[in-house]
Amino acid sequence: MKIPQDQKAIEFSDLHNTPGKMLILPNAWDVPSARMFENSGFQAVATSSAGLFASKGFEDGESIGRKRFLESIKSIGKVLSVPLSVDAVAGFGKSTKELKLTVKGLIEAGAVGLNIEDFEHRTKKLFPTEIQKRKISAIVEVGENIGVKVFVNARTDALRYFEGDDDEKFMEAVHRCREFREAGAGCVYPMGLVRREDIDRFLKELNGYPINIMIRAGTPSLNELEGMGIKRVSFGPGASYATLGLLKKISSEVLNERRTDSLINGAITYEELISLTEPRNE
Amino acid sequence: MKIPQDQKAIEFSDLHNTPGKMLILPNAWDVPSARMFENSGFQAVATSSAGLFASKGFEDGESIGRKRFLESIKSIGKVLSVPLSVDAVAGFGKSTKELKLTVKGLIEAGAVGLNIEDFEHRTKKLFPTEIQKRKISAIVEVGENIGVKVFVNARTDALRYFEGDDDEKFMEAVHRCREFREAGAGCVYPMGLVRREDIDRFLKELNGYPINIMIRAGTPSLNELEGMGIKRVSFGPGASYATLGLLKKISSEVLNERRTDSLINGAITYEELISLTEPRNE
Numbered sequence: 001m002k003i004p005q006d007q008k009a010i011e012f013s014d015l016h017n018t019p020g021k022m023l024i025l026p027n028a029w030d031v032p033s034a035r036m037f038e039n040s041g042f043q044a045v046a047t048s049s050a051g052l053f054a055s056k057g058f059e060d061g062e063s064i065g066r067k068r069f070l071e072s073i074k075s076i077g078k079v080l081s082v083p084l085s086v087d088a089v090a091g092f093g094k095s096t097k098e099l100k101l102t103v104k105g106l107i108e109a110g111a112v113g114l115n116i117e118d119f120e121h122r123t124k125k126l127f128p129t130e131i132q133k134r135k136i137s138a139i140v141e142v143g144e145n146i147g148v149k150v151f152v153n154a155r156t157d158a159l160r161y162f163e164g165d166d167d168e169k170f171m172e173a174v175h176r177c178r179e180f181r182e183a184g185a186g187c188v189y190p191m192g193l194v195r196r197e198d199i200d201r202f203l204k205e206l207n208g209y210p211i212n213i214m215i216r217a218g219t220p221s222l223n224e225l226e227g228m229g230i231k232r233v234s235f236g237p238g239a240s241y242a243t244l245g246l247l248k249k250i251s252s253e254v255l256n257e258r259r260t261d262s263l264i265n266g267a268i269t270y271e272e273l274i275s276l277t278e279p280r281n282e
Numbered sequence: 283m284k285i286p287q288d289q290k291a292i293e294f295s296d297l298h299n300t301p302g303k304m305l306i307l308p309n310a311w312d313v314p315s316a317r318m319f320e321n322s323g324f325q326a327v328a329t330s331s332a333g334l335f336a337s338k339g340f341e342d343g344e345s346i347g348r349k350r351f352l353e354s355i356k357s358i359g360k361v362l363s364v365p366l367s368v369d370a371v372a373g374f375g376k377s378t379k380e381l382k383l384t385v386k387g388l389i390e391a392g393a394v395g396l397n398i399e400d401f402e403h404r405t406k407k408l409f410p411t412e413i414q415k416r417k418i419s420a421i422v423e424v425g426e427n428i429g430v431k432v433f434v435n436a437r438t439d440a441l442r443y444f445e446g447d448d449d450e451k452f453m454e455a456v457h458r459c460r461e462f463r464e465a466g467a468g469c470v471y472p473m474g475l476v477r478r479e480d481i482d483r484f485l486k487e488l489n490g491y492p493i494n495i496m497i498r499a500g501t502p503s504l505n506e507l508e509g510m511g512i513k514r515v516s517f518g519p520g521a522s523y524a525t526l527g528l529l530k531k532i533s534s535e536v537l538n539e540r541r542t543d544s545l546i547n548g549a550i551t552y553e554e555l556i557s558l559t560e561p562r563n564e
Contacts, residue, residue, distance in 0.1 A: 024536060030312070031339035036526050040533030050552065054559050055337065057313035057357035075339035215542055222540040239532060241549035243525035244318050244558070249548060250521060251322030254306060258504040260497055266531060267523035270332065276526070277336050 003081065009112035009149045012044055012083035015232075016151070016187055016210045022226040025085065025212075025234040028076065029055045032276040033239065035079045039276070044083040046113070047076065051240030052087075061121030066092040070105040077110025081280045085113025085153065090120065090127070096138050103142040103150065113151040114139060115189065118176060124161050129176055133183035140184035153212055153232075154185035159192035170198070174205040187212050187232055194218045196228070203229050214238075285363065291394035291431045294326055294365035297514075298433070298469055298492045304508040307367065307494075307516040310358065311337050314558040315521065317361045321558070326365040328395070329358065333522035334369075343403030348374040352387040359392025363562045367395025367435065372402065372409075378420050385424040385432065395433040396421060397471065400458060406443050411458055415465035422466035435494055435514075436467035441474035452480070456487040469494050469514055476500045478510075485511050496520075 003011070015023040026042050028034035029051030037045045050060045052072055058064040064072075073086055086106050091099040106114060116139065118132045119125060127135075136154055143150035158173035177188035189212040193199055199220070202211060210231035213219060215238060225233055246262065253259045285293075297305045308324050310316035311333030319327045332342045334354055340346040346354075355368055368388050373381040388396060398421065400414045401407060409417075418436055425432035440455035459470035471494040475481055481502070484493060492513035495501060497520060507515055528544065535541045 026533065026536070030337040032336050032522075032526055033529055036529045037533060040530055041537050042533065050555060054314050054555050055312040057360060057559050059559060060556060078339060215545065217546050222536065222542065235545065237552065237555060238545050238549065239529060240314075240555060241551065242532060242545050243528055244314055244550045244555065245548040246525055246528050247315055247318045247521060248322055248550065250524060251308065251319060251324065254308070254504065255323050260504065263497065263517065263520050263524050264499050266527040267520065268526045268530065269523065270519065273332060273336050273519060273522060273526065274342060277339050277341060 005107070005110070005112060005148050008083045009143070009151060012085065012112045013149065013151045013186055015043055015083075017231070020226075022222070022230055023232040024222065025232060026239060027051065027087070027235045027237065029237075029240050030072075031075050031079055032273060033243075034076045034084075035276040038080050038082050042082065044085060044113070045076075045080055046085040046115075046234055047073065047087050048235070048237040048240060049087040049089050050237040054237075054240065062089050062092050066098075066102055066105070070102075070109055073106060073111065074109040078279045079277060080110065083112045084110050085115065085151070086111040087115040090117045091135060091139075096134065099135055099138055100142050103139050104146065107143065107146050107148050107150060111150065112148060113153065115153045115155055117155045117157065118180075119157045119161055124157075126156075126158060126161050129179050132176070133179055136180055136183040136185050151187070152185045153187040153189050154180035154183075155189040155191055155212075156180070157191045159190055170201075174202065177202075177206055177209075177211075181206075181209055186210065189214075196220045196224070199225070199230065200228060287389070287392070287394060287430050290365045291425070291433060294367065294394045295431065295433045295468055297325055297365075299513070302508075304504070304512055305514040306504065307514060308521060309333065309369070309517045309519065311519075311522050312354075313357050313361055314555060315525075316358045316366075317558040320362050320364050324364065326367060326395070327358075327362055328367040328397075328516055329355065329369050330517070330519040330522060331369040331371050332519040336519075336522065344371050344374050348380075348384055348387070352384075352391055355388060355393060356391040360561045361559060362392065365394045366392050367397065367433070368393040369397040372399045373417060373421075378416065381417055381420055382424050385421050386428065389425065389428055389430050389432060393432065394430060395435065397435045397437055399437045399439065400462075401439045401443055406439075408438075408440060408443050411461050414458070415461055418462055418465040418467050433469070434467045435469040435471050436462035436465075437471035437473055437494075438462070439473045441472055452483075456484065459484075459488055459491075459493075463488075463491055468492065471496075478502045478506070481507070481512065482510060 025046040026037040027048035156176040162172040187210040214236040307328040308319040309330035438458040444454040469492040496518040
């Protein structure tokens with residue numbers, strides 16, 4: 001039975017607020033990767049913009065264009081029954097009107113969650129905090145108007161791109177996350193938060209508000225993060241990196257050792273591949 | 283320096299006729315997988331229709347439609363400098379005119395090789411041999427007219443779908459491959475040829491003509507196949523199966539063991555992912 005999208009949005013929001021539990025979000029980049037994550041038991045599935053755009057031959061950022069982006073998300077939305085959260089980069093558009101078009105299109109494509117960034121990919125410049133707050137409010141508003149309370153994960157890249165020393169970067173990221181929270185973000189996502197002591201400090205500054213941490217080499221283990229009070233982790237483009245690493249390994253084995261072990265062992269079947277494309281939301 | 287496409291077509295044909303050497307063709311399904319194979323040192327890259335269509339949420343066969351299919355191939359062609367061979371299913375069209383449109387579009391997208399099947403995906407019925415021969419001749423003709431001698435790998439599914447006992451299936455596959463060779467195919471591809479004794483017998487029947495074998499569990503090793511006189515092997519959708527198998531493993535580790543080893547170990551970097559989308563043929 002199909003779960004109505006407004007209920008899925010509430011369900012997704014609730015996954016960030018279960019005492020003692022951390023939501024683990026895998027980021028997909030195409031139809032079979034998304035469905036494989038759902039079939040494997042994840043409670044929700046996210047997308048990675050870097051992974052999705054690269055798979056189609058586009059750079060990271062927004063060079064893919066809104067139309068193609070929405071088409072891709074629609075194809076993924078069709079095969080999922082768990083909540084779908086989409087990385088919407090900076091919203092595909094300079095004006096609030098354009099941003100709203102993107103958000104409306106994403107909700108229609110099946111999204112109940114959304115990531116929004118506070119910098120421009122091309123220039124690596126941070127948007128003013130006030131402008132970003134208005135964007136977040138606009139997203140929340142679109143969701144309310146449609147009747148699907150889209151859950152916003154507000155990303156800040158202040159730790160990377162704010163001009164200042166490490167402490168100034170840190171405090172700017174904290175400041176932005178507090179402001180984004182006020183504008184309606186249900187979770188905040190300080191990109192570049194890796195070390196345990198930094199995560200602990202950030203958690204204290206945010207007073208227990210849901211923070212998203214991207215899993216990468218160097219981050220604490222999943223159990224440690226959950227114990228610290230992190231409410232959500234995501235793979236980012238990590239699973240794209242991992243599968244391409246496997247192709248590199250397969251290639252090296254085949255070309256240098258004339259072996260096909262990594263190609264054949266652990267592979268799924270033709271029938272399973274095809275089943276990963278079957279629509280679910282109908 | 284860009285190698286002209288007509289030269290690439292000759293180079294690709296020559297790779298099937300190097301004494302004692304077997305061409306190993308990896309089948310990609312999107313931009314980064316194709317470029318990863320090229321970067322890893324393969325002399326040519328092929329596509330897998332099952333893998334490519336599934337990644338976009340389409341079933342195997344031709345439900346993706348010619349337009350989207352050509353767009354996908356174009357995006358892959360843009361990032362490769364080695365010869366590209368495309369799995370064109372049954373040619374996307376019932377008439378010779380439609381088939382020619384497909385072939386022209388594929389050559390314009392950068393293909394110098396082409397796989398063509400002799401059955402209809404929906405019904406699993408084999409096309410009459412004479413009709414398939416005309417299709418192969420038409421493909422060769424389009425290539426000659428454009429000035430890019432497209433190399434045809436003619437697949438037969440007689441081993442799977444011809445009505446008869448195992449020996450009748452085998453002899454029908456042999457018959458078809460001989461006929462396809464006469465129509466201009468540079469290589470033939472009997473789908474379902476797995477066991478060493480069957481491959482040996484097929485090679486004898488074809489009198490040393492290039493045969494493509496799909497690598498799968500149960501086929502002889504790469505060195506054995508080369509020693510037997512096989513001129514070309516391909517992965518088919520095998521690398522798609524392998525990467526989705528890895529996603530399954532990553533998911534199980536994360537959800538059941540709270541570990542991220544398979545997600546992080548062996549992964550490529552962000553910079554490498556982005557580099558896999560950079561155009562090469564310009």
